[in-house]
Amino acid sequence: MSRIGIVAEFNPFHTGHKYIIDYAKNVLGADSVIIALGNEFTQRGGIAIIDRYSRAKAAVDAGADLVVGMPAASSSGADLVIGMPVAASCASAEIFAECGVCLLAACGCDKIACGFEGGDISLFKKTAKVLLEEPAAFKDVLQADLKSGMSFPSAREDALKAYFNICSASVPAKDTDASAISFDDAISEIVSSPNNILAVEYEKAILRHHFDIELIPVKRQGTSYNDALSDGEFVSATYIRRMIYDGNLDAVKKHLTAFSYQALKDSRGKNLLLCDDDLSLPLHLALLSHDNYSEFSDVSEELSDRIKRLLPQFTGFTQFTMLLKNKSLTASRIRRALIHILLGIRDKDIFSLREKDFVPYLWILDASPDGLSMLKGIKKSCSAPLFFSVNELPNGFTDNRLDMKALDLVRALRIEKSGLPIPNERQRKITF
Template sequence: MVIKMKTVGIIAEYNPFHQGHLYQLEQAKLLTGATKVVVVMSGNFVQRGIPAIIDKYARTKMALSHGADLVIELPVCYATASAEAFAYAGISILDRLGFVDYVCFGSECGDIKLLEHLADILVEEPTSYQLELKKELKTGLSFPKARTKALLYYIKGKESKGYDQTSLELLLNSPNNILGIEYMKAIRKRKSKLRAITIKRQGAGYHDSDISLPNASATAIRNVLVEDDLFSLPKDLPVETMTILKQEFQKTYPIFRNDFTSLLYYKLSMVKEKDLTSYADVTPELANRIINNLTYAKTYDDFCLSLKTKELTLTRINRGLLHVLLSIPKTQNIEVSYARILGFRTDATKLLRTATKENRIPLIVKTANAKQLLNQEEYELFEQDVRATHLYHQMIFQKFHTYFSDEYTHGPVILKE
């Protein structure tokens, strides 16, 4: 009798890989009985509209060294998009691989039934919810805030799964819960057979900047690296993460948003206001503020802050400016049409063979083969990733004088058993 191998998928940034990520990997296997873990990971730019602090190949090695079997790149246009597009794109890759049984994600609440319930409401969009959403949007609220208010209004007086209004509002404003709801929505919309499980976040919260807290957050770790203070890194960092961070410090990282200040200024100075709105996440209001506030005497960070208003959130501004910098247009199909392999363990090659046999999504192991595997539209999307990576590598060279081979000759990270 042939026993089917179970596989669990994780969608992540690993910016950088830390103890909380290791805990999730271990628990994902334990709770599902999976023997293999597939990670869909952001490349060199991440969802908050900023560059990753260390490159995608280093982060791939961290993941493979601590339990991941296969790492696939989430295309940059989705990796830097809203929670909805980020989640849908990640789920679409896992779903189309054809061999992934589960998707596991962290959440602040740890309540999969509640997240499913909220996702169902957002997918079905009952009439009373839609009317309240329109009402809140007319007040000038950003879409995320308006949606939260409309959802709370709809749930009020209905089945709230044992949560009061205050607890629900806190839940709906917690970043991992928000992503969890979007993962559930994507599974529903795709009618996917993926089974979802969630693991309650342990230790530090997503935004906690205190490096001394148990399971210090990626935010806290990045803040330490901003100060060039390797000695303050938490002692419980996974072994390979610590090794890479020490070996590569001031050689290939840290990379910050301000490193791209001159490039951003040049790009913005060359684009007309009416053309700015062709880029993803750039609204007419944001385009107008960009033109009116553009000056060479500001860092990238300061420029973002100067654009912020009640209606324009900092995250939306970050994404909009990054999309201008990377030339990412508005029109994007969130059905991901290829799987770019960033790395794998040698004992996981069976996963690649299975995906090839399923033939539901092209696998790109060698970048040079992409043009033969993809149609023109798919290849143009793939080239966005290549250009974004080359820009990131150029910044590494400019800052540290460290050379990276280009994407057409840089193969995947292969971890031998």
């Protein structure tokens, strides 16, 4: 029995996501597909457009649609969707990936499929090993670049190039491209896109924990992760969100599964869809409530000082992010840091996750009948609490404290926007 895992956000669920699930089942031969799904707050440092239960159900329901170009074998959606703790969901790529991999390992996955923008697979695996072991030739350049004021992504890329050049590593010709590619370009191709960076981090997490799991990169179809343009059958989630925010949901209908489209349409009609700037007021209040922001995870002294100095100019989440951005602080890092301040996520919370091997619990968001049948075996092999509803948890359970805070905040935002009553987590009905 082969269980293939996928770490995802599905923000929102679209045909590109469906492609990977179908690939796992129809090409890789998965008997079941398990998803580790990001929380209401995303790895790029923002808020998900639609609630995680709708995103989870879209993944399970995905078998209702066909994706052109996939084999004509039977098609079905995901079997089990596990919620990721919010502290990892809106963290760096390293922590996000490690938590996702650990959750999938706890569910008995023997393979993990992930989107991949392209590049040499051999070099990709070597890159993961270098980032895990941090040999001196790599680390010295990284630290020197960071000290000079270079941003972490740029410093990491430069250090990798320096290391592999020192080691005189060769880059095999790509199977899909016979043209020559320079060594530095090969490194850039691997670490310059969000999907590739996450793929490297998945491989690194597998190596770190010595999991008997095979990582299978699946070539991304259509546009890249952050591409805001449309290009044929498959488009990016960024493009889809932008079109929805601009009032053009029907223009991207063909890029969404039927369930995902209907869920987005219904939520839009009730004014329940969220964007990053919906966080502006609660974030502003959180910033005004603290003096030393460096107590929060991923907030350096430099960033803390910039926040204090520029806070009088705050007018919104996006505006303030761009105001804080400089040569050494990327927009993604700043967005994540602001979310950490908003939710009160500190280094001790990340440390607590590490102590529990990133599996403090298994929160089941949705499941197919086959997925439900797997739970008994998962519960036997994993000591972490497994639950569908917080009502099942014992009194005094606090490992989901930050998740409850995040869910309460998002619920309040949706109530304020829609004027509708929305059940809290204790009132939520299980619909599968």
